[in-house]
Amino acid sequence: MAIDTTQVGDFEYPGEEGEEVGNPPSKPQTWRRSDWLRPNALWALVGGVVGYLIGHWLGNVIASGYTQVQDTGQNDVAIVLGLSLGVAGFMAGIGALNYPLAKILGYELSPHPPEPTWARYFRMTDDHKVVGMQYAVGVLLFLFTGGLLAMLIRTELLSPTSHVFGPGTYIAIVGEHGTIMMMMASSAVVGPLGNWLIPLMIGSRRMAYPRVEAFSFWIFMAGYLVILSALFFGGFPTGWTGYAPLQTQAGGGMDSYLVGFAVIGIGMILAGFNLACTIINYRAPGMTWSRLPIFAWAILATTALLTLATPTLVVAGLMGIFDRTAETAFFVNEHGGSNFLWQNLFWFFGHPEVYIMALPGFGIVMEIMPVFTRKPLFAYKVAAAGMLGVALLSFFVWQHHLFQSGINPDMRPLFMLTTELISIPTGFLFLVTLGTLWKAKIRFDTPMLFCLGMLFNFLIGGVTGVFLSDVPVNVTVHGSFFVLAHFHYTIMGGLIFALFGGFYFWFPKITGKTMNRRLSKWHFWTFFIFFNCTFFPLFLVGLLGQPRRVFEYATNLQTLNDISSISAYCLGASFFLFIINFVWSIYLTPHEAPPNPWNSLGLEWQTPTPVPWFNFEHIPVVLNDPYHYGEPDAAPVADLGMAMAAAAPAGAVGHDELGTGVEGDGDPRPPIL
Amino acid sequence: MTDPGAAGPATGPDQSGEQGETHHWWRLIAIWVVLSAILDPLFYFLAGPHIPPGTMTDVAQGAQFDFNVLFVIALPVLLAVWIYLIYAFIMWRASRGGPDPVGGEAARGHLGIQVGWILVTTVVVLFLAGFGTYELVQPGGAGGGEGSSPIWTPTSKTVLPIQVIGQQWKFTYRYPTFGGFETNQLVVPNDTTIQFNVTSLDVIHSFWAYQLGVKADANPDYNNVAYATTQELGSFIVRCAELCGIWHGAMYNNGAVVTPQQFETWAKATEVRLRRNTKLLPPFALTYTPDANGADGGYYPDNVDPYSNVEQYGAPQPKGGG
Helix, strand or coil: CCCCCCCCCCCCCCCHHHCCCCCCCCCCCCCCCCCCCCCCHHHHHHHHHHHHHHHHHHHHHHHCCCCECCCCCCEHHHHHHHHHHHHHHHHHHHCCCHHHHHHHCCCCCCCCCCCCCHHHHHCCCCCHHHHHHHHHHHHHHHHHHHHHHHHHHHHHCCCCCCCCCCHHHHHHHHHHHHHHHHHHHHHCCHHHHHHHHHHHHHCCCCCCCHHHHHHHHHHHHHHHHHHHHHHHCCCCCCCCCCCCCHHHHCCCHHHHHHHHHHHHHHHHHHHHHHHHHHHHHCCCCCCCHHHCCHHHHHHHHHHHHHHHHHHHHHHHHHHHHHHHHCCCCCCCHHHCCCHHHHHHHHHHHHHHHHHHHHHHHHHHHHHHHHHHHCCCCCCHHHHHHHHHHHHHHHHHCHHHHHCCCCCCHHHHHHHHHHHHHCHHHHHHHHHHHHHHHCCCCECCCHHHHHHHHHHHHHHHHHHHHHHHHCHHHHHHHCCEHHHHHHHHHHHHHHHHHHHHHHHHHHHHHHHCECCCHHHHHHHHHHHHHHHHHHHHHHHHHHHCCCECCCCCCCHHHHHHHHHHHHHHHHHHHHHHHHHHHHHHHHHHCCCECCCCCCCCCCHHHHCCCCCCCCCCCCCCEECCCCCCCCCCCCCCCEECCHHHHHHCCCCCCCCCCCCCCCCCCCCCCCCCC | CCCCCCCCCCCCCCCCHHHHHHHHHHHHHHHHHHHHHHHHHHHHHHHHHHCCCCCCEHHHHHHHHHHHHHHHHHHHHHHHHHHHHHHHHHHCEHHHCCCCCCCCHHHHCCHHHHHHHHHHHHHHHHHHHHHHHHHHHCCCHHHECCCCCCCCCCCCCCEEEEEEEEECCEEEEEEHHHCCEEECCEEEECCCEEEEEEEECCCCEEEEECCCCEEEEECECCCEEEEEEECCCEEEEEEECCCCCCCHHHCEEEEEEECHHHHHHHHHHHHHHCHHHHHHCCCCCCCEEECCCCCCCCEEECCECCCCCCECCCCCCCCCCC
16 A cells, blocks of 8 residues: 655655755765755756757768758758757756766765746756646646647638748748647646645645656757747648648658657656656555546546556657658668658557546546536446546547548448547546536636536537547538537647646635636636637537648638638637736735635645645544545545644644654654655 | 535534525525526527537437437536535635534535535436437438448338448449449438448548538448438538548548439439449449459459459349449
């Protein structure tokens, strides 16, 4: 069962108990630099630029002259080496290599106490709460970059024939939008909320691998820079799917795509391993599988996909890189390769990827719903089993993306069956949430509104998915705007709605401040209405014959396209309501949030705000699941320690004074370094 | 579909009791049945006949029928959830001040509802998979790309083969039974089963003859076959449905279904008109390898190695001149 996390390390931790930060005399001599000289995001950027220049120079030295992309003067070897060494330089600059290198060389790093300042957000840190916040900002950066590109796409599609962009620019924007959004969505919940909440939810003081956690975030940011660099090299013409042989034919921006996806993939794998290990091994005593919050189940199912599907993407990216630089022929038909190989590898990753995005959204909705209905979660075990079932089945459906491609055409009934089967465990989301609403006492606070919005959107997304899985109907809708509308309904309507629900729900815990209620509701309603106005017309547009990624379309579709475009601008503006609300509520007119504003039973709400660096003074003993609403005789969710148990009724602990020392535990060491 | 969520026989301090329970159930089911019974036929008979891709071919009609069947099944599912949500919002909102929710085993699950839900969804899903498979196999592949050796073929004895060649950024069409001429016009006769042999010279394209209900990816070095039997005269649009580079958005042309006599006249005249061009073309083959020298845009039939004049062992021999 859960490992006793109080048994951590056996070295002294300087800086505790008011002791001067320094080195115990018995330890090897170490030195401290000024804060600016210690690794931080600035040095990461410097390292990235230096690494890129070295790599680019090296590539030109070893491969100049025979791998120039025709007529562009771009040398693929130089670009790939530049980007790869740039990522390495970025990671070195942020300090990812310091610990392993020091260990190899036999030095002991002086552990730094947690910085209380904003500077910690620009460093490699082993506090899962800081990494969670870093991820939140990083994910929003991805989201807004991709969102701005979406505005450009909708601008081009205002008119069927007159153009804002040249076709090359347009296709670069489309590819960049898709890729950035996919990269963002794969970490959207797992990154910020997964890292921030999971240790608190399972009663742990830390993640299983804190340095790996920080690494996964910073390499995520390195991936952001790499994929943005594609624009600098002229973009890539393949969209986010990167199909060969167009991939092999494309210019230097394609290298950014391939390296970028490989880099992001490494981050996804590491984040997945880390969360899986944490959930399996770091649960507090008494946190049995049947008491695990459903959000943790969702993350656990997601980690299975992150760790098992993503390696395929990394490998496919490497093959593509070799095809473009080392003249291999994995995807080149004339030389014994196959363009089907890329499609197979890509979608073998790509479909589980869809559920990497969807499952955490399910988790948030099911986690939040009991709080606002004041009822236990309905059919908890079905929910957990359903998400594991989705994770398992998602490995057996990938060829439904290739129904008309001519690949394995006789297997189409099988993939039609598996695809439709996956709607059974996916449908459990509705069984669970609708069951939870039965005879409830529903409070329509903003997080709940976002969850209900998610249910509405995801239902449409899911039902249209059944249309897509039917091969005869697929003949018409495959590759059209119908597909586009479908997956925007599941990912944006599902995941992003759930993500904002989660943000509104947990921000009072994370930031200690209350979000403005009226602005939050305005955000929801504009977001919900304009989301539907943007994407619902696109179902019709697709059904009426408009293929994806085109810049010209039939003139009779202009009205529908214009409705979508104008709504898209309003949807973009709705995001700014969130930004304004965030800045207004957190920085300009901060109101202290009550310790448990939603009156939730979740273990994460039983910790003080702000959560101390090591989360729990005592490792809690979990006594009950966090859903015993409407059960007055139920045991409290956890025993948080002797002092607290005496001071307050368990389950309603608000705040306590933990900031300084840790007495009474017999183990004053904080968990890690 | 099912209306989920009844938490079984009420227990404890619930004031509405057993009667309230069944009350909600019957109300929900009644609203659902009435609305479904009204909206489903409305859709099927009013919107159904106009659903794309129309009825120009048998496979297009099949796709339209399929879409309508799926919609008739999907609409009650959507209605069930929407009605339930609206009902819950009205009846059980906190501001209404109803009884406090009751936790406990009854609220945490209900074996009958869980099993019922799983059974109903499973039955629907299995029906859909079976129905889709039948609709795929029975009309000969439903107009989709069936690979190079299709196992589901139309019953028609006479088949007109037309080769569709995707290339950046246009489709050209070769008519092997009319001397293998190549043209950028797609003209097909009515009341005829067409066999589209779709291939590509460069990257992946997708041949989407919208009103014909045909879509098949054009892969280089690969012959992807799709069937359709025409049954209505008219023009249709062909678009590329797979991103193929910067001019993907401009890769479209119009085609026409004409009477067999008109087609015969057109094809024979075109064959004569293009005779001198046809001689310069590579002999008709199911796939072609792009010219090794690339720049001049030439291409070779696949069974000829562009680097030598020795035919590859075991490759099919070209039909026709060249």
